[in-house]
Amino acid sequence: MKNILAFLSVYAVAATLQGGLVAESSDCSSCEKGKTAVGAEAKSECTASKKTLTLKVGGAVCEASCGKLVTALTRLQGVSKAESCTKSQMTKVSYDASKVCETSLRKAVTEAGYTIEGQQVSLPVEGMECGGCSSKVGKVLTSLDGVINGSACHQSKKATVMFHPDKTSQEKIIAAIQATGFKVAAQ
Numbered sequence: 001m002k003n004i005l006a007f008l009s010v011y012a013v014a015a016t017l018q019g020g021l022v023a024e025s026s027d028c029s030s031c032e033k034g035k036t037a038v039g040a041e042a043k044s045e046c047t048a049s050k051k052t053l054t055l056k057v058g059g060a061v062c063e064a065s066c067g068k069l070v071t072a073l074t075r076l077q078g079v080s081k082a083e084s085c086t087k088s089q090m091t092k093v094s095y096d097a098s099k100v101c102e103t104s105l106r107k108a109v110t111e112a113g114y115t116i117e118g119q120q121v122s123l124p125v126e127g128m129e130c131g132g133c134s135s136k137v138g139k140v141l142t143s144l145d146g147v148i149n150g151s152a153c154h155q156s157k158k159a160t161v162m163f164h165p166d167k168t169s170q171e172k173i174i175a176a177i178q179a180t181g182f183k184v185a186a187q
């Protein structure tokens, strides 16, 4: 039943656009469905695919090298913003996941001559009620292969993890947190 409804709404959006009219609904759920049917126009209105990637980059230690790094990233299609801090060596990229993927972003960094020392994610974790819960999650995180450091806070209900993208992935980290009995909220 759900599939039929999804198909019908895609068809409806496509038919509307073919008729030269603008799709009425601008919420992301309809945009997600409309994406495959109507292409670039619908994509530009969608915010569901907007993501950020935070990397610790080795070598970007002065204004000039940070500038070069930012230029290399913003040159990519789908990147709306890139910021690099010489002090923390953290680089934050805002991008559209429907146009560019994480792998391409990391490749742009290494091709520009920098090394990726880590990738940082902040994950919303549901169900942590006290310090015991957060330390349980924190312990699991730091025991994972490829995790540089990780911690969880029951007050902010978040887990912050710095990991090496060549050795592990966000998916594996999420799976490890879920295995402790806490749930990672959909992002």
Ligand SMILES: [Cu+2]
Residues within 6 Å of the ligand: 128, 129, 130, 131, 132, 133, 134
């Ligand atoms: Cu607890």
